[in-house]
Amino acid sequence: MSTQATDLTVAVQDYLKAIYALESSEERVTTSALAGRMGVSAPSATAMTKRLAELGLVERAPYRGVALTDEGRRGALEVLRHHRLLESYLVDRLGLSLADVHAEAELLEHALSEELEAKIDAELGYPTHDPHGDPIPDRELRVTHGLQRTLIDLEPGDLATISRIPDGDPELLRYLGELGLVPGSEVELGAFAPFGGPVTVRTDTGEHAISRELAERIAAS
Amino acid sequence: MSTQATDLTVAVQDYLKAIYALESSEERVTTSALAGRMGVSAPSATAMTKRLAELGLVERAPYRGVALTDEGRRGALEVLRHHRLLESYLVDRLGLSLADVHAEAELLEHALSEELEAKIDAELGYPTHDPHGDPIPDRELRVTHGLQRTLIDLEPGDLATISRIPDGDPELLRYLGELGLVPGSEVELGAFAPFGGPVTVRTDTGEHAISRELAERIAAS
DNA sequence: GTGTTCGTTTAGCCATAGCTAAATTCGGTT
DNA sequence: AACCGAATTTAGCTATGGCTAAACGAACAC
Numbered sequence: 001m002s003t004q005a006t007d008l009t010v011a012v013q014d015y016l017k018a019i020y021a022l023e024s025s026e027e028r029v030t031t032s033a034l035a036g037r038m039g040v041s042a043p044s045a046t047a048m049t050k051r052l053a054e055l056g057l058v059e060r061a062p063y064r065g066v067a068l069t070d071e072g073r074r075g076a077l078e079v080l081r082h083h084r085l086l087e088s089y090l091v092d093r094l095g096l097s098l099a100d101v102h103a104e105a106e107l108l109e110h111a112l113s114e115e116l117e118a119k120i121d122a123e124l125g126y127p128t129h130d131p132h133g134d135p136i137p138d139r140e141l142r143v144t145h146g147l148q149r150t151l152i153d154l155e156p157g158d159l160a161t162i163s164r165i166p167d168g169d170p171e172l173l174r175y176l177g178e179l180g181l182v183p184g185s186e187v188e189l190g191a192f193a194p195f196g197g198p199v200t201v202r203t204d205t206g207e208h209a210i211s212r213e214l215a216e217r218i219a220a221s
Numbered sequence: 222m223s224t225q226a227t228d229l230t231v232a233v234q235d236y237l238k239a240i241y242a243l244e245s246s247e248e249r250v251t252t253s254a255l256a257g258r259m260g261v262s263a264p265s266a267t268a269m270t271k272r273l274a275e276l277g278l279v280e281r282a283p284y285r286g287v288a289l290t291d292e293g294r295r296g297a298l299e300v301l302r303h304h305r306l307l308e309s310y311l312v313d314r315l316g317l318s319l320a321d322v323h324a325e326a327e328l329l330e331h332a333l334s335e336e337l338e339a340k341i342d343a344e345l346g347y348p349t350h351d352p353h354g355d356p357i358p359d360r361e362l363r364v365t366h367g368l369q370r371t372l373i374d375l376e377p378g379d380l381a382t383i384s385r386i387p388d389g390d391p392e393l394l395r396y397l398g399e400l401g402l403v404p405g406s407e408v409e410l411g412a413f414a415p416f417g418g419p420v421t422v423r424t425d426t427g428e429h430a431i432s433r434e435l436a437e438r439i440a441a442s
Numbered sequence: 443g444t445g446t447t448c449g450t451t452t453a454g455c456c457a458t459a460g461c462t463a464a465a466t467t468c469g470g471t472t
Numbered sequence: 473a474a475c476c477g478a479a480t481t482t483a484g485c486t487a488t489g490g491c492t493a494a495a496c497g498a499a500c501a502c
Binding site for chain 4: 230261268
């Protein structure tokens with residue numbers, strides 16, 4: 001009698017997605033981290049983690065935060081699969097911009113039936129990555145999450161292909177688009193300015209300097 | 222300060238849609254009719270009609286039912302536009318069956334942004350009718366709702382093209398599909414059996430007898 | 443005109459998911 | 473060992489949208 005993802009409320013699905021994302025950087029997810037990411041108050045997050053624990057979706061210890069159970073992770077991955085398939089479809093077939101597609105997919109991801117998910121997947125030829133370069137969990141919800149090299153891991157003079165860029169911030173994505181820093185584009189790494197200064201990259205659109213923090217969020221290989 | 226359709230909750234949008242549909246056959250929509258169509262108890266429907274009245278979406282008189290205001294009708298038509306554009310897109314571009322597309326569109330219609338709506342509309346070439354033959358409200362929410370002739374209005378021997386079939390019942394739609402009674406197909410009307418008996422129609426798939434009640438729900442011209 | 447019946451509404455409940463204010467606990471400092 | 477501050481939880485509230493049981497009103501029959 002395992003909980004079907006389709007039974008989960010929209011709020012529960014959103015929390016699972018948030019916890020999954022936060023788990024990539026921290027072992028256990030704290031109430032305040034979760035509240036911050038969800039844009040809700042800490043008491044609201046506490047209440048929800050209790051509900052998630054009752055549903056068997058997280059393992060919770062008071063004052064110790066939460067960690068996803070296998071079932072919770074499954075729920076998160078199903079939403080993520082929906083989200084990334086939708087992003088892929090909307091960019092590919094309806095010409096949405098890389099900058100705006102995240103918000104659209106966010107709206108639609110909870111309303112996608114398994115049947116339509118399968119149709120979209122087939123229609124796109126079973127894509128493995130969304131337009132931002134994030135991996136799409138497959139039908140069995142397996143996901144390749146090898147730690148990727150980012151621009152700051154490269155040496156000056158190295159040639160590389162952009163493989164992943166951040167997906168949530170439309171402003172940033174528009175900016176990266178202008179710089180020619182989009183998945184699939186070729187770049188040559190320039191100099192690292194001293195004292196933690198900017199990194200120079202050459203793209204199709206010329207030479208650009210970006211902060212190290214941003215460079216660290218862009219994967220290339 | 223008019224209420225934007227996007228502000229309306231999913232439940233409110235669903236009620237507006239239901240009231241709109243019921244208004245086509247009855248002047249005022251009663252609580253029980255609404256409750257029946259929404260699949261909720263009568264008290265729930267009463268409570269919602271009060272909320273709708275407070276929002277200025279219906280005109281309500283106790284024990285007298287409700288009628289949509291212009292704003293309420295606008296809300297209903299926006300949902301209907303979403304629904305029918307989605308049905309068109311899903312059948313056309315993703316190969317969903319006529320029988321199942323209604324349920325899919327129902328899921329997605331509340332999550333469709335105005336931007337995506339516009340993209341889909343353009344992509345399809347601004348369609349005027351959905352796959353069941355129902356008119357799609359245009360960007361200004363104008364809708365052509367001339368009373369159409371149905372199969373029982375024809376004479377034996379008449380030739381006609383199916384223009385609209387009922388959209389909600391997958392079983393019925395599958396049956397109509399087998400009979401070749403889908404929008405666009407040519408039919409020749411056969412005999413009316415006496416004493417309210419079935420109507421015979423000749424389609425691509427042969428001669429079929431259907432009840433008068435069903436014939437009345439199928440438009441042709 | 444009175445009564446009965448059916449439809450409608452009121453009253454009071456539940457779950458979800460949010461909030462603020464107040465209490466509590468954890469962990470580090472003295 | 474006691475204390476302090478920050479994080480967390482509890483307590484108690486709100487709104488939405490359901491429900492059942494009971495009260496009420498409208499309309500038709502007699």
